[in-house]
Amino acid sequence: MKVHEFEKIVNKLGMETRNSRDRHAWFVHNGVTVVRTRRSQGNSKFLPEHKIRTQLKVNESQFSGLISCSVSKQDYINILTEKGLIPKMP
């Protein structure tokens, strides 16, 4: 995947980022850090799409939707909730 696609996901989900050697991104929901991903900022510009997708806990179509416009932040929260990664609200 491309760097701008990675950044699009990070911006859409409002992920917390930290730039060190790599660019780490953390998805925080209601004060709880739920998932994380990252991309390299070094010489290697290779972004392994399937690895990043796995870190974000989504399938291929959901991942494509995150890059495009078909999966919103709320949709993503719902996906993680269904997977049990975010506790359901009482």
Add this chain to the structure above:
Amino acid sequence: MATAGTTPTIESANLFDQPGISFTKHSNLDVLQSQARGHVLPKSNVHAEFLSVAALPNARPERVLLGTIADPDLRVVRAIPLDVSVEDCAVLVSWTEIDEFGSGATMSEAIEDFSHSLREIYHRLNESGVRLGPDLISIKATIGQYVQRRHHESA
């Protein structure tokens, strides 16, 4: 007194007309025996086999064990198993247990990339006051089995 004899001069064209010099034409003037017409070449004892690049043996291992990470405050107490693969001309090392990876132009670069990433994740997951979801709690526990904070002894 000895007198120097005159060396006879013989034209090359008349070489074979001179007494005592004869020319015999051989029927087979081929340089090598195998060049003779109708000669059946002997079977070679050299076995040649053409292989695709993908079928060639690879010096790069499929799995490596990582025993150190680039952080003086952390130590690896149990070797971390990394799967090695090549994708899009980049080397990728993966710790599938926690879905973490490192990439680079060489295996060394990929391992170094992974090492720095693991360091970052460790410190984030172990920050005081941080609240983690169930997946990251599991990842933190898994990393804790392999990596621990080093206790510096004062002199």
